[in-house]
Amino acid sequence: MHHPTNRANMAEALMDRAMLCAADEALAHPVEGGGEQRITYAALDARARAVAARLRDHDAPGRRVLIALDPGPHAAAALLGCLYAGAVAVPVPAPTASRTEAERFAAIAKDAAVDLALTETAHATETSRRLSLVGRTGITCLAVDGLRPDTATHDHDTTGATAPDPTPVRITPDSLALLAYDTGPATAPRGALITHGNLLAAMPALRRALGTGPRSRIGGWLSSHHTSGLIGQLLHPLWLGATAVPLPVQPHLADPVAWLWALARHRITETVAPDTCYARCAAEATDEQLAGLDLSRLRTALNAAEPVSAATAEAFQRRCAAAGLHPGTLVAGYAPAQAAPLLTAEGRGPVPGLDLRVVDPSNRAPQPDGVVGEIWVRGPAVGTGHWGHPRDTDTAMGGFLRTGDLGLARDGEIRMTGRTQEGHPADSLMVDGRALHPQDVERELLRCGRPLGSARVFCAGPGAGPLVVVQEVRTAGGSHAVLSRLARRIRERVAEEFGAATGAVLLVRPGTVRRAGSHKVPRATLRELYLRGEVRPLYRDLAPRRREPAAGPAALATSTESAGGVA
Structure with a gap:
């Protein structure tokens, strides 16, 4: 045998x-x-x-x-x-x-x-x-x-x-096993080519990074039709001889504390979630909600799919220590959609045979340690391109795959810091650990009909983090109660359609998003105005206990407020 x-x-x-x-x-x-x-x-x-x-x-x-x-x-x-x-x-x-x-x-x-x-x-x-x-x-x-x-x-x-x-x-190892449509907008998705060889290379790499073995119970709420959930939380445990425990997605996106209880109830030993999930657990979990929780069986909680915050790790460890969470359980990692679900894990090194580079996307020059650029990868666990399109590995750089992620290298490890600016073919936002395409959300909100008009969506961080919706409304003179209902409708629609939580909803006057004619304000421009506190909404609604960016007056906003005008 x-x-x-x-x-x-x-x-x-x-x-x-x-x-x-x-x-x-x-x-x-x-x-x-x-x-x-x-x-x-x-x-x-x-x-x-x-x-x-x-x-x-x-x-x-x-x-x-x-x-x-x-x-x-x-x-x-x-x-x-x-x-x-x-x-x-x-x-x-x-x-x-x-x-x-x-x-x-x-x-x-x-x-x-x-x-x-x-x-x-x-x-x-x-x-x-x-x-x-x-x-x-x-x-x-x-x-x-x-x-x-x-x-x-x-x-x-x-x-x-x-x-x-x-x-x-x-x-053969070169035989195609999966077409993983994790990226691209709904009307033009891109199927990453994953071969049997890619899968086989991913398995020992995951075992090394996560510390998994035959007695592991590997589970989480990552979707089973996305690469990370399908490979990391289904195929990997089955390759090991371990147990796969796929948790339902929607309840745990809505309530991360319920996710902690599911980890304990199903005796999960290794899991993965985005930074925002761990941050919400640390910020929202009350002593009463954590009473009786036992996380002592959890050996590795990978923090990946979004930029990772050291403050999140400290806060999560501090909040869950009383529940038996062992020091060092939370591990930062990097996992792009086009590759096997994990390329690096903090303190455990990159996947063997993997070549990662951080380059200036404008001239393709390698960046020195500590300088942010686009992450390019190649190796046995990395897909070779997308179905039906020219190979999007860069032959000028020796066959590297462009990830569309921003990051920096330090001490041989890669740390993701965000996503490239709009206009890049890989344009997407990372929200709750999954790729979300802003044009999809904006189109869906436009379908809601009156009194909602044009919208712009972006992340509070550089292409990742809490989702911000700037939504024009045609009821500029509406009461606080009317605007509150509209903001709630937007949150519910984004959650129902995309399974994503919204960090902030700003209802603004017509002309804020769509100027004269058909011209819409670029997302990057509107995001900068937001971060500087220069978007003055008719009504602002923030997610409970979720803070806005520290930059500008927006950081001082209360959970809901009405204002008299817009910038």
Whole structure:
């Protein structure tokens, strides 16, 4: 029996692990009421092989397969089934009422030219309808929950695990495993190319950075259709022989203290979250909310996907010490969307074989230590470009991939400081650890109709941090109560459509965002005015207990206030 780390592709590594750990717990899926649905490696492997068998019936090797399922065992089986069959997985959220997600779904299906779709019975009709709207008619939609594991035509050994496929598909390290559409606006998403070799290189790197092992219980609320959640919190534990504990996303974005309790309740040992989540826990958690909380099992809490603040680490450690949080548990890391989910971790060094550089994006000159520039990366865990587009590795710099992240190098480690300015192809904001495209949010708010007009959204930090919405309203003479309801409507719409919390909502007079004609004030300009306290809103609403930037009079604002005019 080969150890999984010696296999030629991710599918063989996962099959080997399933045979070695047949009776062990692979998934602990949280269910309503606080319990868990527990799935063994043997059971998950059998489900995955049933999916793979059906995919092979449809000549799936090398073809793009859309995965549109709710998080859980069926989604895990669908992903593994694609890998087993040599297909290319294209994960998307299951269909919801979100218009922005529907646009993204359609754009991904069209851009990837998907050949098949995996979904579940509850979403099969809507998935087929959405595919037909973008010309992907006649595509087979397989309901994974309707496949019985015993339909897989493979022999089982005495442990209950399935034996390797007698006629495996030829999958090399260069074979494409995933198209990860983590970046780009809803109408023009970009699918990062992730190969089996990228995945295999990521696994030992994650083990080293997180300190994971077979007894780990790895979980968090990162979405399972985004690279970090899919690779770091599903494939990595399954490669290890550990247990994956995927937590639901929305409740923990809304209430980070509930996330702490979920970590304790499900005995999670390694997790990852953005800086804003840890900062909110430190700022918002009360003694009463933390009473009885036990975080002593937590060994590594990675702080990544956003610029990391040393003050956040200190505040989080101080606030949770009484709950048994060990010193040094919170570890800063860097994890761009286009690569394996972690490239560096504080004090633990970069991924072996990884080459990171910080360059001046205007002239591509390497920056010295301590000077901010754009982060460029290359190495075995890094994707080579995006689907359907020219390779966006920079051949003039030896095949480096541009991340669109700003950062600086110090002592051999990379620290993210923000995102590049608007106009860059990777233009996006990092909010609650995920990429959010400002044009998507602005378009959705414009759909709300009267009395809301044009909007501009940006982050309080340089491309990352709390989201700020500057929204024109046509009811300039509205009462405090009317404006308060409008601000609440904006918060709710952003949360429903994008799963993101809003740090500040500023309601302003017409002409503040959209000047004469069709000209809109650049986001960067409006952000500078905001930071200097020169945007005077009709009404300002701040998230509870969340502070505005220290620069300018905005830092002195109360949680809600009305003003008489705008700059």
